[in-house]
Amino acid sequence: MTSIAVKDLHKTYKGALEPSLRGLSFSFQKDAIVGLLGPNGAGKTTTISILCGLVKADSGQVKIFDMPQDAAHREEIKRLVGVVPQQIALFPELTAIENLVYFGNLYGLKGKGLRSRIDEYLQLFGLEKNGNKEVHRFSGGMKRRTNIIAAILHQPQLLILDEPTAGVDVQSRSMILQFLREYNKQGVSIVYTSHLLEEAQTICSEVAIIDEGRLIVQGTPDALIAKHSNCRNLEDVFLHYTGYAVRD
Amino acid sequence: MLRLLATIRKEWLLLLRDRTGITLLFAMPLVLITVMALIEDAPFRDYQEVKFDILTVDNDHGRLGRYIQDGLQSSGQFNIVDSVKGHPVTEQAAKEMVNAGDYKICIIIPQGATGAIVSNANKIVNDISHRMGMSIALPVSTRTDSLHVTVYFDPAAKKAFKSAIHQALDNFLTQVETDLLMDRIKQQLKRKDVQETDTMQIQLKAVGLKEQFAGESKQVDVISNSVQHNVPAWSIFAMFFIVIPIGGNMIREREDGSLLRMKLIPGSYLAILAGKMLFFVGVCVVQFYLMILVGIYLLPLFGLPELLLGHSHVATFIVAACIGLAATAYGILVGTVFKTPNQALNFGAISIVILSAIGGIWIPLEIMPPTLQYIGHLSPLSWGLDAINNIYLRNMGLEHILADVSKLVVCAAVMLCIAAGIEKRRIS
Numbered sequence: 001m002t003s004i005a006v007k008d009l010h011k012t013y014k015g016a017l018e019p020s021l022r023g024l025s026f027s028f029q030k031d032a033i034v035g036l037l038g039p040n041g042a043g044k045t046t047t048i049s050i051l052c053g054l055v056k057a058d059s060g061q062v063k064i065f066d067m068p069q070d071a072a073h074r075e076e077i078k079r080l081v082g083v084v085p086q087q088i089a090l091f092p093e094l095t096a097i098e099n100l101v102y103f104g105n106l107y108g109l110k111g112k113g114l115r116s117r118i119d120e121y122l123q124l125f126g127l128e129k130n131g132n133k134e135v136h137r138f139s140g141g142m143k144r145r146t147n148i149i150a151a152i153l154h155q156p157q158l159l160i161l162d163e164p165t166a167g168v169d170v171q172s173r174s175m176i177l178q179f180l181r182e183y184n185k186q187g188v189s190i191v192y193t194s195h196l197l198e199e200a201q202t203i204c205s206e207v208a209i210i211d212e213g214r215l216i217v218q219g220t221p222d223a224l225i226a227k228h229s230n231c232r233n234l235e236d237v238f239l240h241y242t243g244y245a246v247r248d
Numbered sequence: 249m250l251r252l253l254a255t256i257r258k259e260w261l262l263l264l265r266d267r268t269g270i271t272l273l274f275a276m277p278l279v280l281i282t283v284m285a286l287i288e289d290a291p292f293r294d295y296q297e298v299k300f301d302i303l304t305v306d307n308d309h310g311r312l313g314r315y316i317q318d319g320l321q322s323s324g325q326f327n328i329v330d331s332v333k334g335h336p337v338t339e340q341a342a343k344e345m346v347n348a349g350d351y352k353i354c355i356i357i358p359q360g361a362t363g364a365i366v367s368n369a370n371k372i373v374n375d376i377s378h379r380m381g382m383s384i385a386l387p388v389s390t391r392t393d394s395l396h397v398t399v400y401f402d403p404a405a406k407k408a409f410k411s412a413i414h415q416a417l418d419n420f421l422t423q424v425e426t427d428l429l430m431d432r433i434k435q436q437l438k439r440k441d442v443q444e445t446d447t448m449q450i451q452l453k454a455v456g457l458k459e460q461f462a463g464e465s466k467q468v469d470v471i472s473n474s475v476q477h478n479v480p481a482w483s484i485f486a487m488f489f490i491v492i493p494i495g496g497n498m499i500r501e502r503e504d505g506s507l508l509r510m511k512l513i514p515g516s517y518l519a520i521l522a523g524k525m526l527f528f529v530g531v532c533v534v535q536f537y538l539m540i541l542v543g544i545y546l547l548p549l550f551g552l553p554e555l556l557l558g559h560s561h562v563a564t565f566i567v568a569a570c571i572g573l574a575a576t577a578y579g580i581l582v583g584t585v586f587k588t589p590n591q592a593l594n595f596g597a598i599s600i601v602i603l604s605a606i607g608g609i610w611i612p613l614e615i616m617p618p619t620l621q622y623i624g625h626l627s628p629l630s631w632g633l634d635a636i637n638n639i640y641l642r643n644m645g646l647e648h649i650l651a652d653v654s655k656l657v658v659c660a661a662v663m664l665c666i667a668a669g670i671e672k673r674r675i676s
Contacts, residue, residue, distance in 0.1 A: 014673075052512055078514035085512075087505030091258070093265040098258070105254030106513045106520070134265070150509065 001030045001066065003158050003189035004051060009060035011046055011213075020046040021057070022213040028206065030065070033180065033190040035204035035221075037197065039242050043213040044193045045086075048160055051191075052083050064158065082156030086163045088143045089150070092136035096127060096146045099135060100153060107154040114153075121149040126175065141172025148176065152183070159183065161192035165199060177203050201234035209241050216241045251515055255523025262497075263531070269493055273531060274538060277486030278546075281539050284482045285547055289474040302326040303342045303354035310362025312424050316355065316397070319420045346400045353405070353413055356398040364395050365425050373432040384436065397421065473553045479543035480636040481609040484629050486539065487532045487571055488600045491579040494528055495592035498583025525576050532572025533565070558639035563646045567639065570656040571632040577660035577667075578628075584667040603627045631655045 005027040012019040021043045028034045038044050049055035050062060053074045062069035064077045090099045097118060104114040122128045125145040135143060148164060161180075165173040180203060184190050194200050200207060201221045208218040217224060217237075224237045231237045263269060302320060306313035320326040329351070330337055337345075342354040370386035377384055397417060401410055501507040510520055543555030557564065579596070586592040604610065606620060607627030616624060624630050635652035638644040 054508070054511060075514045078512065081512075083509075083512045085505050085508055087508070089505030089509035091262065091506055092504065093262055094258070098261055102254055102258045103509065103513065105250050106510065106515065108250060108515070110250060154513075 002027045002063070003030045003032070003034075003065060004028045004191065005061075005063040005066075006047070006051075007061040009047070009050065009062065010058045011043075011050065011055070012058060020213055021050075021060075024060070024210060024213055024215055026208050026210075026215050026218055028189065028191060028208070030189050031184070031187055032205045033184050033192070033203055035200035035207040036191055036193045036210065037200060037207055037238060038193075038210040038216075042211045042242075044210065045162065046213075047210070048083070048162055048191075048193070051160060052081065053077060079154065080157045082151040082154065082159045084148050084151040084159070084161040084164050086166065088135075088147050090135045090143070090146060093134060095132050095134050096122065096138070096149075097131040099146065100150060103150045104153045109153065117153060118149070121152065124179065125149060139169075139172075141168040144168050144172060144176065148179070156188065158189045158191070161190070163194055164192060165194065165196060173199070197235040197238055198233070207234065209238060211242050251519040252523040252526070255520050256527045259497075259524060259527040273490070273493065274535060277483070277489070277535055277539055278542050280486055281479055281482040281542055282546060282550070285474050285478040285543070285552055286550055288478050289552055300326055300352050301329050303337055303345065303351045304328055304330050305337050305339050305342050305354070305356045306330065307339075307359040308357045308361040311428070312362040312365060312397075312421075313357045315424045315427075316357060316417070316420045319423070320355075320416070323416065343400055346402055349402050349404060352402045352409070354400040355417070356400070358395045358397065361395050361397065362424075363389060365428055369425065369428040369432045372429060373436055376433070377436055382436070386432065386436075475543055475547055475553050475555050476641060477612065479539060479547070479555050480640060481633055483536050483539040484571055484632045484636070485600065485604045485609050487535055487568075487632075488575045488578065488603070488629060489597070490528055490532055490535075490572070490575050491582050491596040491600060492593055494524075494576060494579025495583035495586065495596050496589045497524075498580060499586065499589050499592055521580070525573070525580070528576040528579065529569055529572040532575055533568045536568040536571070556640065558641075558643045560639055560645040563639050563644075563649050564636070566646070566653060567632065567635040567649055570635075570653045570660075571628075573660045574628045574632070574656040574663075577663040581663040581667045584670050600629075604629050606630075608633055628656055628659050631659075 007025045009021045009024040010019060011021040024043065024047060036044055036047065046055065050057050051064065051069070053069055064073075065080060067073040067077055069077060090096075091102070094102070100118045100121075101114065104110070104118065109117070118131070119128070122131050125148070127142060127145060127149075130138065130142060135146060138146065144164060144167075148161070151161075152159065159180075164180075165176055168176070177199065180190055180192070192200075192204075204221060206218070206220055207224065209216045219227075221234050221237075225231050225233060228237060228240055231240055263273075304313075304317055304320075306317065317328050317330075321328050332341070332345070339356050342351075342356070345351050346354045367387075367389035371388045374385050374388065399413065399417065401413075498507075501510075511517055540555065540557070544557075548554045582592050582596045582599075586595060604627075606624045607613075607629035608616075608624055609629055613621050613624045613630060631652040635649040635656075638648045638652075642648070
């Protein structure tokens with residue numbers, strides 16, 4: 001069974017000079033930790049937005065857990081998917097608990113069940129002493145961790161993270177990666193984007209490198225490295241496929 | 249329902265954390281209506297309750313001069329000044345003082361004015377007596393040139409003020425001439441055949457003027473006071489300023505990604521939007537009633553009249569809620585259209601000032617030019633004010649506010665549709 005299956009996806013934003021996606025196709029196995037990698041402007045965010053149902057593709061097929069991403073399945077898919085956006089998508093003036101209670105309520109969670117789940121996750125992410133602190137007083141790492149909690153409150157089957165470790169210290173990054181491994185062991189499929197290829201090599205069971213709206217290569221990090229004798233790590237593989245030219 | 253209630257709670261918590269915002273939402277409007285009601289009190293009195301010093305130069309020293317001075321004095325609007333620093337005012341000095349703005353008005357009563365009026369009255373009586381076959385002839389002046397009571401105004405005096413003075417003086421002159429004529433007629437009739445015991449009462453005004461209120465209330469003068477206009481008008485103005493916090497709130501949610509997260513959660517975003525709107529409409533209604541309380545209890549402490557409410561409190565609540573709805577929808581539209589809080593702040597504030605100015609908040613629409621009146625009736629603020637005036641001033645009920653309330657609701661719906669269209673376009 002696949003967690004995500006994308007076939008011949010095309011997308012051009014209104015007014016854009018070039019398409020963001022030009023026939024992107026890939027599929028990820030359920031229970032995998034997949035790194036969706038690509039340089040700036042490769043089409044990662046557009047792909048994630050389409051997977052989440054926020055943006056409609058011009059053409060192509062998207063299936064999440066074998067369900068087509070259409071109007072009939074959109075709500076069901078939203079229930080199965082948790083998204084950690086790159087931005088800290090929290091209300092800075094509210095405390096961590098107030099934020100989590102609000103987003104939990106939006107998922108239909110309430111009462112003691114919600115509170116005990118929030119307490120459990122706060123403890124898991126080392127935030128139990130800061131639950132009543134306003135988010136704008138948090139450090140970057142604390143914000144990132146709270147951002148993740150908000151996305152897993154409803155216990156999704158697929159977790160999509162857009163650069164979850166960007167701008168955090170080593171300790172917070174370590175905690176987040178450890179959590180992702182543990183969470184994946186519970187049967188949750190994980191797709192995440194990152195520019196930190198060493199991190200992706202460590203954590204991902206599979207990576208998909210995309211560029212200019214197309215899939216360039218897909219496979220396990222070890223297999224991709226082994227395929228090219230001049231590549232010692234995933235970063236070398238990435239540069240091999242995407243080139244050294246700076247992207248804007 | 250959980251989404252709606254959770255959103256109301258979230259907005260409430262956000263408001264509580266923003267103490268400056270609370271001050272702006274509640275304290276500033278209260279200060280605004282108090283200041284505006286006090287400042288606009290004088291113009292709203294329409295020169296009826298304001299006392300002016302009025303210079304008089306009486307060269308006549310007769311009945312007309314006394315009559316004009318007594319009449320002006322007894323009207324309660326004027327203090328008669330006929331001497332400055334112990335010296336009688338001359339015509340030249342009076343002109344200079346008025347021109348310099350020391351006095352608003354100066355009245356010069358010409359020498360021989362009373363004589364001219366008496367002569368005119370005698371002439372009429374002589375004519376009547378002659379036609380009745382009586383031989384008595386009262387003395388008539390041979391003077392042919394007409395005399396004028398001259399009025400000098402401060403060049404800065406407003407047209408309405410000049411008109412009021414002109415009308416008052418005209419009335420005094422007519423009254424004196426009529427009195428003298430009636431006096432002469434009575435004297436002539438006495439000479440002819442009437443006994444001494446006859447009191448000869450002649451009632452000149454057979455038909456008088458009596459003001460009655462057209463509505464069901466007894467609030468005859470309610471329309472002409474500053475509080476009745478300013479409290480509802482500036483309350484509506486202040487309620488519309490909710491556009492700024494809502495616009496800022498919408499843009500912040502979009503910028504910090506919380507809007508994105510809300511859209512990723514299953515369920516309709518409309519429930520979240522409804523919760524947000526319900527909260528801000530509630531804030532607007534609370535604002536409105538706080539300002540009404542100021543009109544009832546605080547403004548009288550400053551010597552202003554108490555705000556009089558109509559009889560239909562349900563209608564008042566509905567109007568307040570619908571104004572809040574229109575203001576909230578406008579805030580959502582502004583927050584959707586603009587990309588930065590600064591843009592929303594500037595546009596929101598300036599547009600409300602414009603909408604309020606043309607909508608009759610600053611000055612009543614009735615005194616604007618016809619074209620502006622027409623444009624003014626397109627302003628949501630004027631619909632709100634019309635509805636409140638129907639309740640407070642005309643003592644009307646629910647059925648008479650439906651038209652204005654419907655306009656506010658439709659306007660809110662249109663603004664929300666436009667905002668939804670813009671948001672959809674932005675995502676695509």
